[in-house]
Amino acid sequence: MAFVRRFMPILSRLVQNTSSNQHQKIHRWVAPTLRELNRREDKNGGKIISPRNTYLEWNLEAELFAFGKRLKEDFDAALLFQAFTDRSYVIKEEMKQKEIKFDIKMKDNRELAEDGYKFMDEYIDLYLQAVLPKFPIEGVTGIKNHLLSEKVLANISFHLGTKDIILAAEYPVDNYKLANTFKAIVGALYRSSGEERTAHFVRDFVITQLQGQDVNEFLHIEDPWKLLKELISKAGSNIEPRLIGQAGTNTLLACYRVGIYINKEMLSAGFGETVNIAKEMASREALKKLFGTQENMYPINFRLKGIPKTNPEMRYQIAAS
Amino acid sequence: MSAAKRVQQWATFARTWHIFDCKWQDPYQSANIIKKYLMGLHKPIYHPMNDCGDVVVCINSREIALRGDDWRKRAYFHHTGYPGGASWTLAWELHNKDPTMIIKKAVYRAMKGNLQRRHTMERLFIYPGEEIPEDIKQNVSNQIRQLRLVPQRLDHIPEEEVQQYPKVMEYPPDYVLK
Numbered sequence: 297m298a299f300v301r302r303f304m305p306i307l308s309r310l311v312q313n314t315s316s317n318q319h320q321k322i323h324r325w326v327a328p329t330l331r332e333l334n335r336r337e338d339k340n341g342g343k344i345i346s347p348r349n350t351y352l353e354w355n356l357e358a359e360l361f362a363f364g365k366r367l368k369e370d371f372d373a374a375l376l377f378q379a380f381t382d383r384s385y386v387i388k389e390e391m392k393q394k395e396i397k398f399d400i401k402m403k404d405n406r407e408l409a410e411d412g413y414k415f416m417d418e419y420i421d422l423y424l425q426a427v428l429p430k431f432p433i434e435g436v437t438g439i440k441n442h443l444l445s446e447k448v449l450a451n452i453s454f455h456l457g458t459k460d461i462i463l464a465a466e467y468p469v470d471n472y473k474l475a476n477t478f479k480a481i482v483g484a485l486y487r488s489s490g491e492e493r494t495a496h497f498v499r500d501f502v503i504t505q506l507q508g509q510d511v512n513e514f515l516h517i518e519d520p521w522k523l524l525k526e527l528i529s530k531a532g533s534n535i536e537p538r539l540i541g542q543a544g545t546n547t548l549l550a551c552y553r554v555g556i557y558i559n560k561e562m563l564s565a566g567f568g569e570t571v572n573i574a575k576e577m578a579s580r581e582a583l584k585k586l587f588g589t590q591e592n593m594y595p596i597n598f599r600l601k602g603i604p605k606t607n608p609e610m611r612y613q614i615a616a617s
Numbered sequence: 618m619s620a621a622k623r624v625q626q627w628a629t630f631a632r633t634w635h636i637f638d639c640k641w642q643d644p645y646q647s648a649n650i651i652k653k654y655l656m657g658l659h660k661p662i663y664h665p666m667n668d669c670g671d672v673v674v675c676i677n678s679r680e681i682a683l684r685g686d687d688w689r690k691r692a693y694f695h696h697t698g699y700p701g702g703a704s705w706t707l708a709w710e711l712h713n714k715d716p717t718m719i720i721k722k723a724v725y726r727a728m729k730g731n732l733q734r735r736h737t738m739e740r741l742f743i744y745p746g747e748e749i750p751e752d753i754k755q756n757v758s759n760q761i762r763q764l765r766l767v768p769q770r771l772d773h774i775p776e777e778e779v780q781q782y783p784k785v786m787e788y789p790p791d792y793v794l795k
Contacts, residue, residue: 513619542758543758544632544633544756545755545756567625568624568627577620581621
């Protein structure tokens with residue numbers, strides 16, 4: 297102990313030295329140099345992004361092959377090439393060929409995209425009907441429209457790594473072309489590997505986008521109270537709303553809680569800034585319970601095999617009534 | 618944010634109004650209870666940077682009970698800031714001047730001294746009697762349980778009931794009661 301005490305000043309000095317050495321020194325010339333480089337870049341019209349496919353060692357054939365292998369799918373090489381050929385690229389090539397009096401026919405991906413879209417449209421509809429058996433058909437359509445929207449498909453396509461492989465007139469490609477290419481890839485897969493393989497591909501990449509999302513947001517209900525009342529009265533019961541809680545009635549932060557009772561048993565409860573909003577939210581909660589999409593529902597099953605069959609008996613009808 | 622999430626947030630951060638009856642309660646022990654509600658310590662979402670405190674309305678602050686001979690011995694210190702400006706006021710004197718002051722100071726002292734304390738105190742309403750304004754009464758939706766039972770005084774029990782209470786013996790008619 298005495299040894300430590302004697303050498304304490306030296307030890308502490310050592311510790312101090314090491315800590316001061318960790319301070320990073322940035323030289324005085326770094327900032328002005330970077331500024332100058334930036335200025336020159338701006339003068340030349342901003343940063344130039346050169347597409348990956350203009351590099352010398354770019355090999356489109358290898359890239360296409362690797363793309364299929366990454367997804368563990370067997371694509372027909374010609375079909376996959378066609379799926380990545382955008383209409384704008386074909387037009388550009390034709391103009392070029394006209395100049396040099398040369399003529400090679402190129403196929404663009406419009407036809408494949410149409411096929412892919414049609415398949416996804418049907419399959420997603422069936423799949424959602426199977427995994428959400430009580431959810432109204434309007435809601436299923438709403439979810440499907442969301443999944444097939446340009447933004448979602450473009451996001452999937454971008455993260456599969458199509459950005460650099462797409463053959464298009466401009467670079468970087470816009471969302472429309474990304475989405476279109478994805479549809480075409482599905483179309484190409486459908487033609488080369490068949491229905492089931494494609495269905496599983498769509499399930500794994502498109503339908504899983506629903507993970508962590510509230511599916512009720514895709515079902516628009518104008519007057520939930522009226523709808524709930526109709527549905528319950530069809531079953532031969534009556535519902536009544538009751539004010540079951542309130543806080544700070546005379547303040548700006550007033551909060552009400554309304555419960556919906558069916559045969560003197562609580563079905564659901566909802567909060568709101570006013571009694572009417574609370575009642576509306578309570579009826580929305582009740583509808584969620586009826587549709588099997590309440591807050592604590594089981595997660596959507598993303599492992600259904602093959603193409604599911606429809607079973608329309610259990611489903612609630614909104615529009616028909 | 619969807620409508621369901623919005624009302625969930627609204628309900629989570631709703632301010633509840635509590636009422637607390639100070640009758641025959643020790644202000645220093647009650648202050649620790651009131652403090653919890655004022656700061657929102659009773660909520661699972663509590664965090665020092667989270668504005669989740671509730672509102673507390675104290676009634677009957679005139680009827681508080683101090684321990685031992687605190688009414689005569691406890692002194693409240695005040696200094697005007699000028700030389701010779703110090704003053705010591707006894708608890709009974711202060712209570713006569715303002716019957717809400719002792720409970721207010723007790724709650725103020727129970728909380729940690731930081732920038733938030735004065736804002737939290739704004740959410741404490743104290744009334745000397747049982748009457749509170751109607752608009753405040755309508756806000757109240759919860760009662761905080763008192764720390765101890767209010768004892769019943771003999772002179773508050775009706776005369777008939779006292780008379781009918783079973784007795785061990787009667788005083789002789791010529792016995793002089795002090």
